[in-house]
Amino acid sequence: NEIKDESQDLEILVKILSLSKKERNSEKGSSIYHYGLMGDETGVIPFTAWNISSMVREKDIVEIKKAYSKKYNDKIRVYFDDKTEFAPKPEIDIEVKRTYxxxxxxxxxxxxxxxxxxxxxxxxxxxxxxxxxxxxxxxxxxxxxxxxxxxxxxxxxxxxxxxxxxxxxxxxxxxxxxxxxxxxxxxxxxxxxxxxxxGNKFSYISEIKNPISGIYVVGFGISFGEKSGLIKRCKECKKKMDDERCEEHPEAKFSYDLFVYFNIDDGTGYVSVTSGFEPIKSISGIKNEELENERRPPLKKEIFERIEKSLMGKALKVEGNLSKNTMGMSLRASMISLIDDKMNKNIKNIMEAEFL
Ligand SMILES: [Zn+2]
CATH class of the missing domain: 2.40.50.140 (Nucleic acid-binding proteins)
Structure with missing residues (x-):
């Protein structure tokens, strides 16, 4: 682990952990080189051998002289060429420590x-x-x-x-x-x-790369999903019903629930948000009783408009877990709330810096 990203004349005693052969085709014809992993008590490092002694095998302990190192794809790599010397040391054993x-x-x-x-x-x-x-x-x-x-x-x-x-x-x-x-x-x-x-950790949307949990973003609600709003669930299996009745339980009653999707943009990028009823209860003002009222059932259009109005163009804080699917990354909301003036000013500044 003392090998730096640019060094010449390296002298090392290592165990060859893996050794593979590869053919390289260029205009000058094809040539063969080797690559693999080697290590010692302090770590493991990849190597590329433009030239390697035929005595060197996997699991061998080898003393290597006149190798050099360089950065390749942001990682340090050791290279062997025509000048590199190899001396097998079968009498020595090295316990390689994997470092992470x-x-x-x-x-x-x-x-x-x-x-x-x-x-x-x-x-x-x-x-x-x-x-x-x-x-x-x-x-x-x-x-x-x-x-x-x-x-x-x-x-x-x-x-x-x-x-x-x-x-x-x-x-x-x-x-x-x-x-x-x-x-x-x-x-x-x-x-x-x-x-x-x-608690959930703040993230700029541009920093979102991997489907981790426990984050929040702040930004403006944009592009409200047109199929958002009221949905029906089978009371028996709780699954969303696409038709008037559940395929598996045609006799069962249904209950109303909400499903919402939209994008949130913070000036560094946007991400899609999905939400059920609970996370948008307070921001939309829609109450359980409204969805459960059998004498005056909720109206699809009215519910859609109320949610859309509460989210679109509003400065929001969305907390939740990220997940990745075929459509890309989305944030499954656990809580959606309006943000306070101070935070509002912050994201406005970020967005203005981006767009104006
Ligand atoms: Zn069902």
Whole structure:
């Protein structure tokens, strides 16, 4: 891990972790080069070998002289060429330590598959599962830092909640349009000094890249979805009904609910927002009784207009969780509210800087 992004005449003792061959076609014809990963007690680094000794094999310990390093795709890489010398050292053994880069929650999913994470855990849930015929436990948490939160699973091991924790080798995956982090039993962790204010974290819309949870954006409501408004749900299965009756429960009664979608723009970009009834209750002023009144059922057009009026062109704060689907990223609202004058001025300034 002492290798810098531009160095010549490197002298290193490493274990070759992987070695692959690749053919490169150019105008001058095709040539073969090798690439792979190597490491020592301090870390792992990728290499490209324009030339490599035929003695070098995977898992070998090799002393390498006259190699050089350069940045490629923002990452440091070591290169071997005609001048590079290789000396196998079968008498030595090296225990390679995998090192991971630290990522803030906001950036999870855009780079490395294994990372270092820091945050505070809460909302522990315990689940049993069977693995190789053995009963095992899985604990899941919400991990939060100053940029957002994600779900974190820990296989077979309880983790400390409510205080700063640093986890090494966290696996990051996207599942059902959401980011999931997980650690195995061998992943290292230790407690650290960390202050994180709980609650949803502010994000500019242009900063939204990965489907994380626990964020809020402020901006103006634009492009109200034309199919927003009143929907009917089957009282039996709670599913949205497209026709007059539920396909599976034609005899069942229905209840009214709301579904709303629109875009919010903060001057740095826009993102689509979806919401059910609960998050827009206070801003739209629509009450439960109105949807439940059987003598005077709610009117589709009137409800549509009231919601549209309460959101469009208004300076809003939308809190919720991001998810990714075929249409792109959307923010599932947990709360939509009007923002105060001070925040209003801030976003107006941002938008004016962008457009005027
Ligand atoms: Zn049904």
């Amino acid at each position: 880069t630290y990522e803030k929650i906001r950036n999870l999913g855009s780079g490395e598959k294994y990372v270092v994470m820091e945050g505070i855990l809460h909302d522990e849930k315990e689940k049993e599962f069977i693995s190789n015929g053995e009963k095992r436990k899985m604990y899941s948490y919400v991990i939060e830092d100053e940029t957002g939160s994600v779900r974190l699973s820990s296989f077979g091991r309880k983790l400390p909640m409510g205080k700063g924790i640093r986890l090494e080798g966290v696996k990051v995956e996207e599942f059902n349009g959401r980011i999931n982090a997980s650690v195995g039993e061998k992943a290292e962790f230790h407690e650290i000094e960390l202050k994180v204010e709980t």
